[in-house]
Amino acid sequence: MALTAKRAAFFDVDNTLIRGSSLYFLGRGMYQRGYFTKKDISRFVLANLRFRLTGKENREEIQRFQDAATDFIGGHSVADIEKIAQEIYDQYVSPALWQGTIDIAQSHLAAGEEVWLVTAAPEDMAVLIAKRLGFTGALGSKAEVKDGMYTGAMVGLLLHGKEKAVAVHELAKEKGFDLDECYSYSDSHNDFPLLQCVGHPSAINPDAILGLRAMAEGWPIHDFRRARHIAKIVSPVVVRLAALASWLTPRGKKN
Numbered sequence: 305m306a307l308t309a310k311r312a313a314f315f316d317v318d319n320t321l322i323r324g325s326s327l328y329f330l331g332r333g334m335y336q337r338g339y340f341t342k343k344d345i346s347r348f349v350l351a352n353l354r355f356r357l358t359g360k361e362n363r364e365e366i367q368r369f370q371d372a373a374t375d376f377i378g379g380h381s382v383a384d385i386e387k388i389a390q391e392i393y394d395q396y397v398s399p400a401l402w403q404g405t406i407d408i409a410q411s412h413l414a415a416g417e418e419v420w421l422v423t424a425a426p427e428d429m430a431v432l433i434a435k436r437l438g439f440t441g442a443l444g445s446k447a448e449v450k451d452g453m454y455t456g457a458m459v460g461l462l463l464h465g466k467e468k469a470v471a472v473h474e475l476a477k478e479k480g481f482d483l484d485e486c487y488s489y490s491d492s493h494n495d496f497p498l499l500q501c502v503g504h505p506s507a508i509n510p511d512a513i514l515g516l517r518a519m520a521e522g523w524p525i526h527d528f529r530r531a532r533h534i535a536k537i538v539s540p541v542v543v544r545l546a547a548l549a550s551w552l553t554p555r556g557k558k559n
Contacts, residue, residue, distance in 0.1 A: 310479065310480045310481050310482060310485075311417045311418075311481065311482065311485045311486050311487070312412075312417055312418040312419070312420055312440070312476075312479070312481050312486050312487075313408075313409065313412040313417055313418070313419050313420070313486065313487040313488070313489070314420050314421075314422045314472055314486065314487070314488040314489070314498060314502065315405065315409060315419065315420070315421050315422065315488075315489045315490075316421075316422060316423060316468075316489060316490035316491060316492065316495055316498065316508075317421050317422075317423040317425060317430060317433065318423065318424075318425070318491075319491040319492070319509055320402075320405060320489055320490055320491045320492075320508045320509065321401065321402060321405050321406070321409075321421065321433070322397055322400045322401050322402065322433075323400040323401075323402065324400055325425075326397060326423065326425045326429055326430070326433065327424075327425045327426065327429070329392055329396040329397055329400075330388075330389060330392055330425075330426070330429055332392075332396065333388060333389075333391065333392035333395065333396065334377075334388060337388060339380065339388075377426070377447060377454045377456070378454050378455055378456020378457070379453065379454065379456065380453065380454055381452055381453050381454075382428070382449055382452055382453065382454065383452065385428070385454065386428065386432070389428070389429055389432050390432065393432060393433065393436055397433060398436075401437075402508070402509070402528045403528075404508075404526060404528040405489070405508055405526075405528065406437065408489065408508075408526070409437070409439060412487065413438070413439070413440075417487075418440040418441075418479070418481075419434075419439040419440050420434075420439065420440055420441050420442060420443060420472075420475065421433060421434050421439060421441075421442035421443070421444070422442070422443045422444075422463065422468050422471065422472060422488075422498060423442070423443070423444045423445075423463065424444070424445055424462055424463050424464040425444050425445065426444055426445055426446075426447050427442060427443065427444030427445060427446050427447075427463075428444075428447065429444065430442035430443070430444035431444070443463060443468075443471045443472070443475065444463055445458060445460075445461075445462050445463045445464075446458065446459040446460055447459070464494065465494055465495075465497055466497040468495060468497060468498040469497035469498055469500070469501040472488075472498065472501055472502075473501060483501055483502050483503065484502070484503040485503055485504075486502040486503060486504065487502060487503075487504040487505070487506065488501070488502045488504070488505050488506070489505075489506050489507075489508050489526075490507065490508065490514070491507070491508055491509040491510055491511060491514065492510075492511055492514060493510075493511055493513035493514040493517065495514075496514075496517070499523070505518075505521075505523050506518075506523055506524040506525070506526065507523055507524070507525045507526070508525075508526045508527075508528070509526070509527055509528060509529050510525060510527070
């Protein structure tokens with residue numbers, strides 16, 4: 305009897321699983337708790353924005369973001385950041401989750417397939433999100449730790465662009481995944497390498513470039529932004545129409 309191929313689904317995080325940036329949420333929460341100044345958070349946010357607005361692979365911008373992504377946790381203990389991250393998940397991340405994406409991930413788990421997050425954000429934060437959602441695990445950028453403290457440096461490269469595909473290939477070798485039978489999901493054209501390294505890529509809340517590529521390739525497209533926007537418009541209208549219908553229906557009359 306032939307063995308069934310071992311399959312997994314790989315999900316980007318920012319704007320695919322959550323609305324916004326997980327790293328920004330972490331920075332915001334740390335600022336509110338007095339871990340650094342407005343100047344520090346402004347520098348980080350600027351690096352984050354410049355990185356995300358870059359339309360192509362730009363080594364200088366990636367390096368700038370990479371430095372910002374780990375420098376602001378430098379000098380803080382892993383235990384303290386883990387505790388803060390739990391609070392930040394409840395405060396910011398959980399309310400920002402795209403339920404539609406979670407439903408897709410849950411369908412993979414129900415089918416006996418593993419679900420992994422793959423993100424440029426710090427791996428510790430990604431692992432926390434995966435655990436809270438009941439996913440299999442997470443791959444992210446690795447912050448250096450010495451004697452229980454973050455040094456502010458990064459181990460290896462930022463998990464962005466082609467580095468995501470490299471990490472997925474390494475995980476597939478370790479876990480025995482058949483990537484031709486695996487799935488990947490992202491909102492960004494920067495994740496073409498991640499999407500193309502599996503047999504079943506899909507776009508979630510795609511940017512313009514990814515949206516065009518997905519249509520051209522025939523990849524499934526899930527846009528939960530549109531559904532949420534329509535719900536915001538339709539729900540109040542439905543409530544008003546229901547109230548009007550109730551007011552117009554004669555008392556005691558059954559439809």
